[in-house]
Amino acid sequence: MSRIEFKLTPVPPFSLIYTGWALKRITRDTLYSFENGVLSRAVMLDDKPMVLSVEQSGTIEKPRLLVTASGARLTASAQPAVLELTEKMLGTNVDLQAFYRVAAKSGKLAKLAEQFRGLKPPRFPSVFEAFVIAVVNQQLSMIVGQTIMARLIDAYGAAVPAAHMRAFPSPQSLAPLTADQLMPFAFSRNKANYVIDVARKIVDGEIDFASLEGLSDDDLLETLRSIRGVGRWTAHYMMLRGYGRLSAFPIDDVGARARLRDYLNLDKSTDVSVLEKYVSRWNPYSGLLYFYLRLFNLAEKGELR
Numbered sequence: 001m002s003r004i005e006f007k008l009t010p011v012p013p014f015s016l017i018y019t020g021w022a023l024k025r026i027t028r029d030t031l032y033s034f035e036n037g038v039l040s041r042a043v044m045l046d047d048k049p050m051v052l053s054v055e056q057s058g059t060i061e062k063p064r065l066l067v068t069a070s071g072a073r074l075t076a077s078a079q080p081a082v083l084e085l086t087e088k089m090l091g092t093n094v095d096l097q098a099f100y101r102v103a104a105k106s107g108k109l110a111k112l113a114e115q116f117r118g119l120k121p122p123r124f125p126s127v128f129e130a131f132v133i134a135v136v137n138q139q140l141s142m143i144v145g146q147t148i149m150a151r152l153i154d155a156y157g158a159a160v161p162a163a164h165m166r167a168f169p170s171p172q173s174l175a176p177l178t179a180d181q182l183m184p185f186a187f188s189r190n191k192a193n194y195v196i197d198v199a200r201k202i203v204d205g206e207i208d209f210a211s212l213e214g215l216s217d218d219d220l221l222e223t224l225r226s227i228r229g230v231g232r233w234t235a236h237y238m239m240l241r242g243y244g245r246l247s248a249f250p251i252d253d254v255g256a257r258a259r260l261r262d263y264l265n266l267d268k269s270t271d272v273s274v275l276e277k278y279v280s281r282w283n284p285y286s287g288l289l290y291f292y293l294r295l296f297n298l299a300e301k302g303e304l305r
Contacts, residue, residue, distance in 0.1 A: 001070050002073060005069075007067070008087075009065070010063045010092035010093070010120070011094065012062060013061050015063075016037070016039060017037075018119040018295055019090050019091065019119055020122075021034070022121075022122050023090070023124075024039075025142065025294065030153065031149075037056065041165065042165040043085065043125050044170055045071070045082065047172075048071060048074075050069050050070060051070050051163045052068075053067070053069075054066070054068075065092070088244075089123055089125060090120060091121045091123065094121060096285075100113060103282075106281070116292055116295045119291060121240075121291060122241075125168070127242035128202060129168045131209075131230070131242065133145070134230075135195055136149055136152075136187070136191065138231075147186070148187065152185055153166050153169065156169035158173070171198070171199040172199075175200045177199075182196070197229070209242070221239065224238055224239070231252075236251070236252070237253070246285050246288055249279045250290060252272075256290055256294075259293040264278060
């Protein structure tokens with residue numbers, strides 16, 4: 001195993017604990033290890049699996065990160081790509097001072113911003129990963145969705161044997177499959193076809209998620225919704241967790257709506273249109289609210305360590 005190690009200074013404030021848990025999402029997310037203050041996961045770099053580990057020192061206001069990448073045939077020339085991936089996943093270079101000023105004027109949001117100060121908007125390593133996770137979780141609880149994802153990763157994720165970890169399956173690993181091969185993992189036939197179809201189109205060059213980075217939010221939403229299997233919720237999820245668009249709040253997420261109602265002390269029958277008006281008050285940072293509510297929910301359940 002080769003190893004690259006370097007230090008990174010995030011734009012403050014930054015908390016690896018809060019940002020890492022917003023990325024990990026739930027305790028059962030087997031992609032990530034978050035033990036003794038070190039966040040680790042296997043990722044693909046130049047079609048090769050490696051383990052990326054991050055540890056924080058210093059304070060939330062003066063943060064320092066130690067970044068370590070390890071994998072077979074990993075050379076020093078890979079450091080810029082590792083740095084770019086780390087910054088993307090942890091949002092280390094995102095300046096949220098304007099958000100904190102907005103939050104300070106909103107009592108409810110101010111409390112969340114203070115409680116979880118240092119949270120940055122995390123992103124999955126690839127838009128394809130955000131797409132697959134969203135499709136799998138359509139109309140399912142996060143726990144059930146994670147169980148399906150764990151089976152998929154175990155079967156088709158590239159392994160880093162020395163770390164006993166697997167990366168998220170690449171489009172190349174899923175493109176040759178048929179729906180019948182995914183259905184034993186509890187995929188519906190439609191969901192299996194959606195995932196395989198997009199994987200094949202990426203491999204064939206028909207879909208290039210990276211080329212959409214420069215689109216406006218409205219154009220990106222419209223383009224994503226033109227993809228088979230992508231409805232409004234999936235598109236918003238991909239925008240937030242794949243592209244880092246902070247204006248995207250997945251309002252059609254049943255769990256997110258429930259957490260929003262609970263935090264705002266609204267009746268359970270409160271209409272979605274009313275919730276959308278509440279969320280719009282915090283634009284262009286409404287997507288951050290999604291992460292804050294997730295952390296609040298984890299803390300309330302005693303899962304946020």
